[in-house]
Amino acid sequence: MARAYNFSPGPAALPEAVLRQAQAEMLEFGDAGASIVELSHRGPEFLEVARQTEADLRTLLAIPDDYAVVFTAGGATTIQALLPLNFAAPGQAVDYVLTGHWGKTAWKQARPVADARIAATSEAGGFRDLPPRAEWTLSPDAAYVHVTANETIHGVEFRDIPDVGDVPLIADFSSSIASEPLDISRFGAIYAGAQKNLGPVGIAVLIVRRDLLARSGQPRAPIFDYRAQLEAESMLNTPPSWNWYMLGLTVRWMLGQGGVAAFAERNARKAALLYAAIDESGGFYRNDVAPAARSRMNVPFFLHDEALNEAFLADARAAGLVSLKGHRVLGGMRASIYNAMPEAGVQALADFMRDFQGRHG
Template sequence: MTQVFNFSAGPAVLPREVLLQVQQELTDWHGTGMCVMEMSHRGKEFTQIIHEAEADLRQLMGIPSNYKVLFLQGGAHFQFSMLPLNLARQDDTVDYVNTGHWSKIAIKEARRYANVNIAASSEDRNFSYVPDEAGWKKTANAAYLHYCSNETIGGVEFPFIPDAGNVPLICDMSSNILSKPVDVSKFGLIYAGAQKNIGPSGLTLAIVREDLLGRARPETPTMLDYKVQADGESLYNTPPTFAIYVAGLVFKWLLAQGGVRAIEQRNIEKAALLYETIDASGGFYHCPVDRANRSRMNVAFTLGDESLDDAFLEGAKARELLQLKGHRSVGGMRASIYNAMTVEGVRALTDYMREFASSKG
């Protein structure tokens, strides 16, 4: 396998050990003579795969017994609709915190189904920070409070879990799930697209507190009812079996690394290396995000002279440092350094960044 360092924001790099295991098992899973893609989702083989995946995820995240783990489809985008259809009525108010691109899309979709109150927003400074919770304007009887814990495009991450009081706290955790310990008991529902820290695209996780099940509106499509999915143990219809299988391998890989606490220390090291390189560049590179809210997963930065952007990307590609171009909506650069990105990969990037700055200085 060609060794490159892939900094894509998603679909993102997977652990090399997992890819090699997938390769080894591709045509014959555990002596069955079948690929996982060929198995019945109701057969004993896949039942074993999905049950082990759930058990390992519960261990990694410390998920309490009164929460259901759902393996769903449609990406986090589907959750933007599924959430209000299940937890709010048309005349209910739902609270949203707006910290960037994905928050805005979630808000736009929620407005189709309920009254949206923007409890806080960082739009005044181009989504470069997380608003101080003391200034949030929450609704006392909101159906729920929603936030995105890590904005992938802007590189803004929450350093705290909001206090929602008696209101269910909902989190889009797509891009930093499993990157650090989280107290699941503080949430009503956590959802996450798989394609960043979990596995292939096509799979979405939802971790739902049981008392929030059975609240769907009568007009909610059957497939979008959390209770239907929970009662069917994520097998109401054919799930994304291969993606679940790969996710299960990633969970086992994480456990072998020492779990979420151990991977957090590695993530802290990687992020520190990259941000220190940016900050020490004398303005050649710049990170627009407030230091307290800088993401450990998605490091957004610009070059002081944007006319050098193309040369920077070409040089990076020549070093096999791939997919560093920032999102089209914000430009600049973005290095996504999820769990599977190695310290070696980040060191290769920071070495290149210093050399490039020196050559153009």
């Protein structure tokens, strides 16, 4: 069976080498006599997986020592809900910059427990651009400012880290973590669900400056308390050990490929290829995002004639290109081209698009 080029937004394509290693270790992990997913998370095998994974992630992302790493179930959405509980006092202002669906989701998660303000939004323009920094209304008393580094559905990405002064900046990097070098010291915290660029669904990562953990936050159960989670080394309850192990394999694969600097170059080339196929199509294909804000990871595009959508998807599938259907919020198409998508996959898609246009243009 041939594996297709899979453009799924998440859960997304994993490196084949990672899948093969997981397959080889599925029945027996090392000489443990059992799979890693069958062993206690408190046993020596899993504790070593967890230790190595954090060490590798720290190397990959150049995480400064004064930042803690929490591995957690519940996805990025749960982190969004826990941010104000952990880092804002009851009733304190928190500022959200909305540049797409996920920024809005984050803001909604905060609303029940904080004075969640919209500092800026590009919703009126259909989330096709970033609101200019000069037009943000930031609250001096805010506990933090939240941005979405890359909007997975709308295909809008911050290309520079916005300056928000002394208020900690918290960013959702779910769909762009590890895609290029990042100065984490510019953030109070960053977080990501793993299922796009870090591994499988079922685990998420929060990287947080330790001084933020000293904040008392709001009344919450220990399981929702990142301090308690860290004291328990992210094992306050049974962690998603299989997902954690898979994340570790994926991170090690990225290190072996040359790390984030190597992926930054590849990702820039991949994005350029795909946007060229769209922009040079003379309107047959269209991406509506302002060029300076275009995502390198998620490329939504539309056919000039929507009646061709089904044929496009069916022909793409036949050509070994899958998961190109756009999100229901936008319609059209979307190609997600995370680190595990090889340049050959994007080239194949660009070639297919030109061929399809030749037959239907």
